Ligand SMILES: CC(=O)N[C@H]1[C@@H](OP(=O)(O)OP(=O)(O)OC[C@H]2O[C@@H](n3ccc(=O)[nH]c3=O)[C@H](O)[C@@H]2O)O[C@H](CO)[C@@H](O)[C@@H]1O[C@H](C)C(=O)N[C@@H](C)C(=O)N[C@H](CCC(=O)O)C(=O)O
């Protein structure tokens with residue numbers, strides 16, 4: 001491989017020790033991942049200070065060390081005069097800059113579309129990815145549903161739940177460029193925006209879905225959460241804004257400088273849906289796009305998914321496609337796994353999986369599930385060990401008057417006490433001792449109970465973060481598959497029924 005020298009003083013602002021030119025093969029924020037010729041960026045994290053691992057990084061072959069602690073950097077520099085040390089104001093910013101440069105600034109050669117919002121990012125990203133590829137605009141995507149090229153999910157390792165760290169983002173974008181892709185859809189979480197993972201990307205389009213309380217364990221206040229999301233629009237040329245969102249739409253409309261398209265169901269908007277009706281195969285509605293009306297029949301369920309579809313249509317229009325051509329491909333749009341996913345089983349009741357793990361998402365999915373004719377509605381909700389505990393009782397509040405049978409369980413416990421999480425959720429019920437409320441400490445047990453309770457004509461809705469392929473228990477990622485848990489239930493049943 002051709003070696004590439006970088007003039008560090010041209011790339012970073014800061015004080016320098018050692019050679020100002022350095023070869024950089026790759027960039028990493030983790031000393032355990034360093035290979036010879038890499039740059040190591042010291043991040044002060046929740047548990048460790050990356051500066052403590054400089055020695056380990058140098059032993060592994062790091063040639064460039066970037067951090068914010070001048071004293072520590074100067075001490076190491078004195079011992080390693082042939083290595084480069086840079087003291088910067090902000091390590092995460094330096095991580096983004098170097099990661100992009102070392103990968104050849106791939107985002108400059110791609111049409112980039114960022115999606116932010118509390119709920120709907122994965123769905124909007126998947127719809128946008130699907131429409132653009134159907135229109136032969138070869139596009140990849142990065143987000144909770146994994147890293148996709150234009151055809152399929154790739155093998156890229158995902159070390160962060162949704163928006164990868166800067167070095168990984170740029171490696172993926174470089175790969176997209178090598179595969180001659182034209183676009184990339186990037187789910188842009190508030191945490192990633194706050195941690196500057198996306199800092200160097202000039203987005204062609206930024207999409208807003210909505211803002212409701214979430215991740216307050218990280219941002220602390222709604223204002224800080226909103227500010228983090230607004231950052232995406234400060235680095236974008238065009239915007240797609242959800243006019244129905246009371247918390248962020250007005251600010252975006254007022255402050256966004258470039259061309260913007262609004263979409264909505266309740267408020268007047270450039271793309272507006274009305275006459276929404278659920279059918280057996282999806283939803284029909286009337287789309288008014290810039291004054292022209294279209295009759296739409298889309299294979300998606302739930303009013304909020306109509307909203308998500310409008311966001312994707314608006315973004316694809318901003319990429320350059322006409323509304324008519326976009327509408328010509330939506331009849332076979334791809335939907336993300338675990339979002340209003342109907343499980344195919346030969347049983348006289350219906351099983352739906354949904355990722356709803358915020359009170360707002362749960363309210364929306366319940367509203368849509370209620371439209372399906374049913375006898376009993378059996379709903380499993382969960383408290384998430386790793387997330388804001390204040391959200392837990394709100395999940396109970398949302399479901400109590402809607403479902404006939406409610407099961408409360410635990411998702412992604414991390415280090416949280418399972419019983420404590422369940423108790424937190426149950427505090428939200430008006431009648432926690434109701435015989436229709438059950439608690440199970442493990443998600444698998446909750447699912448099996450829901451299936452035990454189901455009879456002909458019932459609908460089971462299993463909500464929570466059961467679809468990422470793992471559960472975080474303590475510090476460990478334990479492989480987990482929702483479909484396997486369901487399959488196991490039916491396998492057990494068929495064994496039980498077999499004649500001896
Ligand atoms: C809570 C949080 O912000 N975690 C992030 C944080 O980890 P941390 O603060 O625990 O790091 P730390 O263990 O204190 O270590 C500090 C630094 O020392 C380094 N280190 C550590 C040990 C060692 O031996 N050598 C070494 O170099 C670490 O790599 C790190 O750079 O810094 C790491 C490095 O930047 C991140 O990868 C990590 O994201 C983890 C993977 C994560 O799960 N983040 C979640 C909260 C997240 O980002 N979620 C959002 C939103 C998801 C959603 O909306 O659903 C997302 O975009 O996925």
Ligand SMILES: Nc1ncnc2c1ncn2[C@@H]1O[C@H](COP(=O)(O)OP(=O)(O)OP(=O)(O)O)[C@@H](O)[C@H]1O
Pocket residue numbers: 117118119120121122123124144162209210304305307308338339340354355356357360361362364365
């Ligand atoms: N536009 C929307 N408004 C409200 N709720 C929604 C919307 N879109 C999806 N949801 C609900 O939120 C759940 C998660 O959807 P999706 O995965 O698309 O959101 P997300 O923002 O990517 O979430 P995460 O970042 O946690 O992956 C869905 O299963 C559904 O219950």
